[in-house]
Amino acid sequence: ERHRDMRRASSSLLGLAPRLLSGPRLCSRPLPLLAFARASQQRSGDAALALGEIRVADATGSLGVMTPKQALALAAERKLHLVEVAPNASPPVWKLLATLPVVEKRPEPPKIEEM
Known part of the structure; x- marks a missing residue:
C-alpha cells in the first residue's frame, strides 16, 4: 500500500x-x-477523408502536407496502405505501409495432459 x-x-x-x-x-x-501498437486505435484510408490536411510519410521520410484525396491517390498508385500513426499531431501524420500492422496474440503453450 x-x-x-x-x-x-x-x-x-x-x-x-x-x-x-x-x-x-x-x-x-x-x-x-504505445498507442500505435493497438490495432483498435488505428484508422486507415477512408477515415482520412474527413480531415482537411494530413502529413504523409513513407519508408524514406516525409512526403509533405497534402489533402486526403491526394494521399489516397498516392497510396493507390504505389499499391500501399495509408495508416494513421500520429492522430494528435497538427496536421495528423499518416504513413504509407506495404502491409497493415497486425497485433497478434501469443500462442498458448501446449497443455500437458496428466495420466
Missing part, C-alpha cells in the same frame, strides 16, 4: 498522466503504452 501511495504522489508531483503509469514495468519505472 505504501508503494501505491508513493506512485500516486510521484505522478501528481511530476504531472504525469495516470495512463502512463498503467503500462508494463521494467525495473520499477513505468513504460508508456
Whole structure:
C-alpha cells in the first residue's frame, strides 16, 4: 500500500498522466503504452477523408502536407496502405505501409495432459 501511495504522489508531483503509469514495468519505472501498437486505435484510408490536411510519410521520410484525396491517390498508385500513426499531431501524420500492422496474440503453450 505504501508503494501505491508513493506512485500516486510521484505522478501528481511530476504531472504525469495516470495512463502512463498503467503500462508494463521494467525495473520499477513505468513504460508508456504505445498507442500505435493497438490495432483498435488505428484508422486507415477512408477515415482520412474527413480531415482537411494530413502529413504523409513513407519508408524514406516525409512526403509533405497534402489533402486526403491526394494521399489516397498516392497510396493507390504505389499499391500501399495509408495508416494513421500520429492522430494528435497538427496536421495528423499518416504513413504509407506495404502491409497493415497486425497485433497478434501469443500462442498458448501446449497443455500437458496428466495420466
